[in-house]
Amino acid sequence: MARMISYCMRIIEIPMLYLQKRLGISRLAWVFLLPNLLLFGLFAFLPVVLNFVYAMTGSDQILLQDRTFVGMGNYQTLTSCEDFLNPNSCKDDLFWRAVYNTFWFVLLQVGFMVGFALLTALMLNSKIRARGFFRSVFFFPVLLSPVVVALIWKWILQREGLANAALEGMGFDTINWLLDRHWAFFWSVFISVWAHMGFYTLILLAGLQAIPRDVYEAASMDAASPFRTFRRITLPLLMPTMIVVLVLSLIKSVQTFDEVYAFTGGGPGSATTLLIQYVYETGFAGTPRLFGLASAASILLAVVLVILTCLQLWASRRNVNG
Amino acid sequence: MMKLKKNVVGQLVLLASLGTAASFAQAQELRFMCSTDGNECEVIDELVTRFEQENEGVDITVDIVPYKSIQENLPVQLAAGSGPDIAKVTDLGGLSQYYLDITPYVEADYWEQSFGDILNWYRKSADDKGIYGLHSQLTITGGYINRTLFDQAEIEPPAADASWEEWAEAVAKVADATETPYLMAMDRSGHRIAGPAISDGAKLFADDGTPALVDEGFTRFVTKFVEWNNNGTMLRDVWAGTGGDTYQDAAQEFISGSLVYYYSGSWQVGKFDSEIGDAFDWQVVGTPCGEVACTGMPGGAGIVGFSSTEQPEIVGKLLDYLAREDNYAELTARTRNIPAHAAVAAKGVDYEGASAPAAAALNAWGKQVEKVSPVAYAYQGYKHNRAMFGITMTRVSQAIVGELSIEEAMERATADLEQTMAEVESK
Known part of the structure; x- marks a missing residue:
């Protein structure tokens, strides 16, 4: 076997030695990188370039040669508003409704998720009974497919679902949770928090466990109250992890699509339509397929994501440097 | 040496004839994309099999796909020039740019008399007089x-x-x-x-x-x-x-x-x-x-051929076969649809095997036309x-x-x- 491998290595060695001779040792690295670069170029870089090109073209045709060049026309359509705080005054009101929905969704979802994840992590870090069991319970929704999460909650909240059966059983009036704009939005945030909280809890728990015990012992000897210990020791020492969690959840939240789409379809009306759904429906699900407008919207969204990613990189470096 | 040459030439001739035969056989192959909707694809498949038996060498594969594929994937395939030869579609006008005009392969008068204004649903514009699709499922x-x-x-x-x-x-x-x-x-x-x-x-x-x-x-x-x-x-x-x-x-x-x-x-x-x-x-x-x-x-669905096909004549013949009064009547009756074919509608459809409420409902819909x-x-x-x-x-x-x-x-x-x-x- 060893001889066989050695023989194979010799076969490979011949062209590699030739290449090394021709290119020199420093350029040989590119030969090793070439397969990956080709794959990256074909499946990542080329689509990004195409996206920019499509964003500057109009028509419902797919092939570029059948499309017309419109320059910044699609961006102008998306950003022409008399009053940016009033979607009704915008040329593409559905885009701005999606922008506002995404803004509030991110704000509420990230806020509640980080808050609840912190509380849960603190609870799971304390000496409670069946701690391992509870850690599994909180992490379990993370393992579920977003569509499964959406369907479970849809069954619970639909007109004749479990939630209304419970309300009826207790003698209350039933509520059409998914037909009311505000309730539908609330539940979209809620299920998203429920589904993803376990992951961030786990990260925060790791952060909590990395805090040296002797600091707490010193605080205890100084008779510091639990709240003061949390405010003066836990929170500052956990802050680097918190920032990472915050930025990661922000990026993930801006990208939310599948579970909310399967849960409400973006309705009622456009009350839960988020930006990714707007892009999907404009470019692929609607008729005609407005690839240019969808590409332009996706580029605007990408700008936001790049800013958030830079923030994450900055936070990570700050974390590493202490 | 002479014998060897003869052998080589003979083998080459054999290979060439086999290749020609193979390419001829291949040339008769068609793909039919049909979306699942009741039993329509199964009934169409049976009629297609009969068409194959009447036309030796023709091999039509009926690919039964989800409706979403027809809606979302077929337009992309057609735009890229890689679509099937025939498909059952519902976006009748939206895909008209890709349809094959089967007028040269069918009796145009028969189609005009049988389907009348419904043929317009498949045409590219008001000036267009081509024949593009067989309306297999009329709905109201x-x-x-x-x-x-x-x-x-x-x-x-x-x-x-x-x-x-x-x-x-x-x-x-x-x-x-x-x-x-x-x-x-x-x-x-x-x-x-x-x-x-x-x-x-x-x-x-x-x-x-x-x-x-x-x-x-x-x-x-x-x-x-x-x-x-x-x-x-x-x-x-x-x-x-x-x-x-x-x-x-x-x-x-x-x-x-x-x-x-x-x-x-x-x-x-x-x-x-x-x-x-x-x-x-x-x-x-x-x-x-x-x-x-x-x-x-x-509304409804229709069967169309695409201009990208390499077998336009076979596609035209198949659509003409399905449009034949007896075949259309069978398709309508077995799939429990309202006929779009004037002669079939005039004679009435015997929805064999349908329950009394279903037969009554189908006839009531027929009157709504x-x-x-x-x-x-x-x-x-x-x-x-x-x-x-x-x-x-x-x-x-x-x-x-x-x-x-x-x-x-x-x-x-x-x-x-x-x-x-x-x-x-x-x-």
């Missing part, structure tokens, strides 16, 4: 009632020329008397709402033939519809329960007996027949009348009608949930259509 939109509930309430259903308001009143009385939770429901679809809107005077096209979604008649019905959704006459869950231009029906509510009146279409007959069984009696009541008509919307307004035919045949359906769904839903007033929704619908037309015409 309209209402169903739970007849048992009417009988229990001892209320006679309104007459055939009754208005929407009369129906709403009667249905409310039935629901009240029988404690049925839901009164009326209409599928969430721009196609479904079009019939009642046309009945109320919507013209949908300007005098010069350009599309014009919003007018007085359209607004009149939308106003009524929004009000009914908000006062409990219409089941609000259907239109307000989802967003965008997502289709939603209320078939399950009707099947479970909790809905008195359901506005959908003829394609539900098979489902109601099998799922309702003898749980209650149901009846087709057509489309209630508006101010100018009592029309439903025609003559009530269909020319505006409805024109709208169904318009190649960008799907864009108009989508705009209708999105904006009417927004008005129902209160995001937009009806006036704003109508303004938005007009602007959306302008933007859409600008996009599709900028080629």
Whole structure:
């Protein structure tokens, strides 16, 4: 076997030695990188370039040669508003409704998720009974497919679902949770928090466990109250992890699509339509397929994501440097 | 040496002839993309097999795919030039640029006499006189009632020329008397709402033939519809329960007996027949009348060949074979559809094996065909009608949930259509 491998290595060695001779040792690295670069170029870089090109073209045709060049026309359509705080005054009101929905969704979802994840992590870090069991319970929704999460909650909240059966059983009036704009939005945030909280809890728990015990012992000897210990020791020492969690959840939240789409379809009306759904429906699900407008919207969204990613990189470096 | 040369030449000739035979055999291969819808693909497959037996060397593979593939993947495949040879499609006008004109391979007079104006639904423009598709499944939109509930309430259903308001009143009385939770429901679809809107005077096209979604008649019905959704006459869950231009029906509510009146279409007959069984009696009541008509919307699916095929003659022959009166009658009867073929419709279809309620319903739908307004035919045949359906769904839903007033929704619908037309015409 060893001889066989050695023989194979010799076969490979011949062209590699030739290449090394021709290119020199420093350029040989590119030969090793070439397969990956080709794959990256074909499946990542080329689509990004195409996206920019499509964003500057109009028509419902797919092939570029059948499309017309419109320059910044699609961006102008998306950003022409008399009053940016009033979607009704915008040329593409559905885009701005999606922008506002995404803004509030991110704000509420990230806020509640980080808050609840912190509380849960603190609870799971304390000496409670069946701690391992509870850690599994909180992490379990993370393992579920977003569509499964959406369907479970849809069954619970639909007109004749479990939630209304419970309300009826207790003698209350039933509520059409998914037909009311505000309730539908609330539940979209809620299920998203429920589904993803376990992951961030786990990260925060790791952060909590990395805090040296002797600091707490010193605080205890100084008779510091639990709240003061949390405010003066836990929170500052956990802050680097918190920032990472915050930025990661922000990026993930801006990208939310599948579970909310399967849960409400973006309705009622456009009350839960988020930006990714707007892009999907404009470019692929609607008729005609407005690839240019969808590409332009996706580029605007990408700008936001790049800013958030830079923030994450900055936070990570700050974390590493202490 | 001479013998060796002869051998080599002989082998080359053999190889060449085998290659020719193989390529000839390959040249007769076609792919037929058919979306699952009842038993239509299975019946088509059987007819295709018979066609293959009559035409030696022809090999047609019927690929049964989900409806979503026809909607989302087929247009992309066709644009990329890699589509099938034949397909069963529902976006009749939207894909017309890819259709194969089968006029050279069929008897045009027979097709004109048999399918008449329906052939226009497949044509690229008003000047186009080509023959492109076989309308295999004619559908009509309209209402169903739970007849048992009417009988229990001892209320006679309104007459055939009754208005929407009369129906709403009667249905409310039935629901009240029988404690049925839901009164009326209409599928969430721009196609479904079009019939009642046309009945109320919507013209949908300007005098010069350009599309014009919003007018007085359209607004009149939308106003009524929004009000009914908000006062409990219409089941609000259907239109307000989802967003965008997502289709939603209320078939399950009707099947479970909790809905008195359901506005959908003829394609539900098979489902109601099998799922309702003898749980209650149901009846087709057509489309209630508006101010100018009592029309439903025609629609359905058709079988088309694509110009990218390498076998246009075989495609034409197959469509002609399926359009033959005996074959079309068999297809219609076995798939429980309304015939689009004039001679088959005139002779009547013997829905062999269909239950009494299903046969009665299919015949009732057949009678609705003559009530269909020319505006409805024109709208169904318009190649960008799907864009108009989508705009209708999105904006009417927004008005129902209160995001937009009806006036704003109508303004938005007009602007959306302008933007859409600008996009599709900028080629």
